[in-house]
Amino acid sequence: MSEKKPILLLVDGSSYLYRAYHALPDLRGPEGVPTGALHGMVAMMKKLREQVGAAHAVCVFDAKGKTFRDDWYPEYKAQRAPMPDALREQIEPIHEVVRLLGWPILEVPGIEADDAIGTLARVAAQAGHQVVVSTGDKDMAQLVTEDVTLMNTMSNETLDIAGVTAKFGVPPDRIIDYLTLMGDTVDNVPGVEKVGPKTAAKWIAEHGSLDGVIANADKVKGVAGENLRKALDWLPMGRKLVTIRCDCDLAGHIEAWPALDALALKAVDTDGLRDFYARYGFKTWLKELSVKAPEPVNEDMFTDAPVPEAVDVERRYDTILTWEHFDVWLDRLQQSELSALDTETDSLEPMLAQIVGISFSVQAGEAAYIPLRHNGPDAPEQLPIDEVLAKLKPWLEDASKPKLGQNLKYDTHVFANHGIALRGIQHDTMLQSYVLDSSKNHGLGALGERNLGRAGVSYEDLCGKGAHQIPFAQVDVEKASHYSAEDSDMCLQVHQILWPKIEAAPGLLKIYRDVEMPVSDLLARIERNGVLIDGALLQAQSHELAQRLVAIEQEAYAIAGQPFNMGSPKQLGEILFDKLGLPTIKKTATGARSTDEEVLAKLAEDFPLPAKILEHRGLAKLKSTYTDKLPLQVNKATGRVHTNYAQAVAVTGRLSSNDPNLQNIPIRTAEGRRVREAFVAPAGFTLVSADYSQIELRLMAHISEDPGMLKAFGENLDIHRATASEVFNVPLAEVSAEHRRYAKTINFGLIYGMGAFGLASSLGIEQKAAKDYIDRYFTRFAGVRDYMERTKVFARENGYVETLFGRRIWLPEINGGNGPRKAGAERQAINAPMQGTASDLIKLAMIAVQQALDAQGKATRIIMQVHDELVFEVPEAELDWVKAEVPRLMAGVAQLKVPLLAEVGVGANWDEAH
Structure with a gap:
């Protein structure tokens, strides 16, 4: 056994505080101060001190001000966004608590933390220390030697010389060359255009070094050369x-x-920590201090190895290539209380994707992959896919066998493409994450990094990017097996962390169990139903739009006095501002005069050319997005268009539609409504549209309990006429159309947090008049004003607002950010409970209606969900039932203090029905 070297632990504090800030939710202390990054740093520093037996250590931070690199290259880090205010507030307390935990801190003006760490690492290694650098920064790989090792506590990754070489494809002494070729977009350091990790590593392998690459530059072929x-x-x-x-x-x-004695770890300041934890609301750690003394540093934790194995569940991933192995795993699936599964496919399009392989996990750290259609040059003989699916089908379709996955709606489609109805879906980690905090990234890699400290291998790492990306079927089976098995394993482990959090919060449990999970299953059915479109009608509309666009161009050229490219901001700016002398409204970030939609809309109030440009843009978008594209998106097998509903995107809980987006077809223009005419019912059927009437205003009445609003809805009055009567102080019978239009704008504007400036712009009136209207509104409807103030206070104290059903909508900027961002968060706080509750209601309505359809064996199908509207394809024989029962079912999903009203329309196409 070799003689043990003393350890110096160097922590890249600047790298970790940013990662902690972005990884954790917007936590707040008792005084409302942000504590997310602070919490993450404390957890990491405590873990490092316990894990690594180092007598000497230092946490290194970037100092304020410029460094020598800024002198070399003024554009260095020029594109990096300024530090968020909520993070800046946490820097001083982070430094304070790191010292209380016994760590020396180092900040050196004029150099970066990386340089201080590099210098310390070299000096310590020369002095006979083993150096462990704790960082998440890939640039640090250049420091690795026999005496210097990297450790990433957030991904549980340890890199020595062999580890660096395996990860990056080049040894540590070539990392500088590797980084130079790639460049660094974060630090605004250019490299060779379009050269990524694989090309950089390949060139260095071929030519030995960056100097070798440069010397042979004339021999490199193609665009890369x-x-x-x-x-x-x-x-x-x-x-x-x-x-x-x-x-x-x-x-x-x-x-x-250069002696290192000043970097000796100190004893933890227990009294100071106790006060600190109490001040920032770290109750669990505060409790720990009263029952557990801090453990002393123990260098005996290390023997020969410079760094211990990262804390992680031991992993064993199997590749199933024989029936004997398959039978063992099928038996494990049959006996498992909960099985995670994942499909690997040949397409991201759910209705077209075919299985390439399937993975399962039934216990943390254990998973298996069944390759079925790998066809790479070294692919082994695989079990026949038809026989495998036939043997798996009884288990996959058994509703009594609980299953777990990440976005299982996609896998439901994939299995359906193979004639298998996936049942028994009990949990979905994407939806668990979405319910806990809808503002986060819910991808499995992000979930793994936030909850397990490791993101796993990415699809791009496995298959490449862009034009060089290979199909999954061509991926080496061993690598594919690890990738897919790791996904199932990570999914199971993430579930084991997230599910208890949901169980502990009754409101979140209800949203997850009673809303999101059943809706996911229902959305898969709606997506497979699809919608029939009249392609010939759309083609005719495209032709008409093309003619109209040409006519508008000629009209615009006549106004401008010359032809110009209507799609060129530069040419448009020259015409509008230089030739026609129109006023500049605002400028872009680069100082150019803006010609965005907001600017054109403002100019269009007084000048004809901007109005023509807006009209042209609107029609061109309608043509390219819908009338041209929709016929091309018809599924050849079904003859219908199948959208994808994204369930975990909008922070308020609303669904979004894509490929194609059926929720953004304009309804306020004649041309947009004509597009809806092309959504048609097949022979023997009709379309029915059912939507909630003025749902957000009804919810405002319920939540605010304002007597005036409750009375108006309770008496079934026109809410906008009732509002106009109050605001303009005229009898209900004398409310004019203009009064009602103003009142409607006020009603909807105020529930979105609109102020006097916004209302004045919407109504085209002076700001003072708009303020008078708002003041009069809040005098007559004081309950609404009180609700708004209560809600803002609640949001500031908790960091989120809630829907009536318990959905939480987090507001990261409510206590931070600059004035406009904070004001935006306050507007969101006012509206989110209404918009979020409306999204909950339409989801509950979907579930209730589908349950009734199934219970009564109806052939009616839900084919679209658009905001507060459901669209049905109804056989003629069921039309009366649908017209009577659907509104009743939709109105019955919740009991409000005002009537919940759903209305239906019927027609041969969507426009007629709406």
Whole structure:
């Protein structure tokens, strides 16, 4: 056994505080101060101190101000966004608590934390220390030697020389060359255009080094070679910028430098921590201090190895290539209380995707992959897909066998494409994450990183990107097996962390169990139903739109006095502002005069050309997005269009539609309504549209309990006429059309948090008049004003607002950010409970209606969900039932203090029915 070296632990504090800030929700302390990054840093520093037996350590942060790299290259980090206010508030307390935990802190003006770490690592290694650098920054891989190892606590990854070589494809002493070729978009350091990790590693392997690549630049073929030759003059500066300096003078910053005695870990300041944890609301850690003394540093935790194995569940992933192995796993699935599964396919389009392989996990750390259609050059003989699916089908279709997955709606389609009805779906980690905090990224990689400290192998890592991406069927089976099995395993482990959190919150449990999970199953049915369109009608509309666009162009040229490219902001700006002398409304980030839609709308109030441009843009978008594209999106097998409903995107709980987006077809224009005419019923059927009447205003009345609103809805009055009567102080019978229009704008504007400026713009009136209207409104409807104030206070204290059914909508900017961002968060806080409750209601309505259809064996099918509207394809024989029962079912999903009203329309096409 070799002699044990003392360990120096270097922590890249700046890297981790950013990652902690973005990984955790917008946590708040007792005084409302942000604590998310603070919480993450404390957890990491505590874990590191317990894991790594180091007597010497330091947490290194970037100092304020410029560094020598800014002098070399003024554009260095120029594109990096400023530090968020909510993070900036946490820097000082982070420094405070790191010191209380016994860590020395180092900040050196004029250099980056990387350079300080690099210098310390070199000096410590020369002095006989084993160095562990804790970081998430890939640039640090250049520091790795026999004596320097990287450790990433957030991904549980440890990198020595072999680890760096395996991960990046180049050894540590070539990482600088590798980074130079790729560049660094985060730090605004250009590399060779379109050169990524694989190309950089390949060139270095072929030519030995960056210098070798440069020397052979004329031999590199194709576009890559051209880009390399264009970058030759820049590459020396690029190499200089990405190189971590290891020779910085730290005298004056570390006592008795270059001795390392000043970096000895100190005892934890228990009394100071107790006060700190109480101040920032860290109750669990506060409780720990009263029952558990901090453990002393123990260097005996290490033997020969410089770094312990990352804390992680031991993993064993099987590749199933024989029937004997298959039978073992099928038996495990049959006996399992909960099985995670994942399909690997040949397409991202759910209705077209065919299975390439399937993975399962029944226990954390254990998973298996069945390759079925891999056809790469070294692919082994695989079990026949038809026989495998036939043997799996009874288990897959058994509703009594609980199943778990990540976005199982997609897998439901995939199995359906193979004639299998997936049943027994009990949990979905994407939806668990969405219910817990809808503002987060709900991809499995993000869930793994947030909850397990590791993101796993990405699809791009496996298959490549862009034009060079290979089909999954061509991926090496061993690599594919690890990738897919890891997904199922991670899904199971993430579930084990998220599910208890949902169970502990009754409101979230109801949303997850009674709303999101059954809706996911229903959406798969709606998507497979699809909708019939009249392609010939759309083609005729496209032709008419094309003629109209040409006519508008000619009208615009006549106004401008010359032809110009209507799609060119530069040419449009020259025509509007230079030639016609129209006023500049605002400028872009680069200083150019803006010609965006907001600017054109403002100019169109007084000038004809901007109005023509807006009309042209609207019709061109309608043509390209719908009348041209929809006929091309008809599924050849079904003859129908099948949208995809994204369930975990909108923070309020609303569904979104894509490929094609059926929710954004304009309804306020004649041309948009004509597109809806092309959504038709097949022979023997009719379309029925059912939607909630003024749902958000009814919810405002219920939530605010304003007597005036409750009375208006209770007496079934026209709410806008009732509002006009109050605001303009005229009898109900004398409310004019103009009064009602103003009142409607006020009603809907105020529930979206609109202020006097917004109302004035919407109504085209002076801001003072708009303020008078708002003041009069809140005098007559004081309950609404009180609700708004209560809601803002609740949001500031809790960081979120809730729907009537318990859905939480987090508002990260409510206590941070600048004035406009905070004001935007307050407007969102006012509206989100209404919009979120409306989304809950339409989902509950979908479930209730579908349950009734199934119970009574009806042939009526839901074919679309658009905001507060459901669209049905109804056989003629069931029309009366649908017209009577659907509104009753929709109105019965909740009991409000005002009537919940659903209305139906009937027609041969969607426009007629709506």
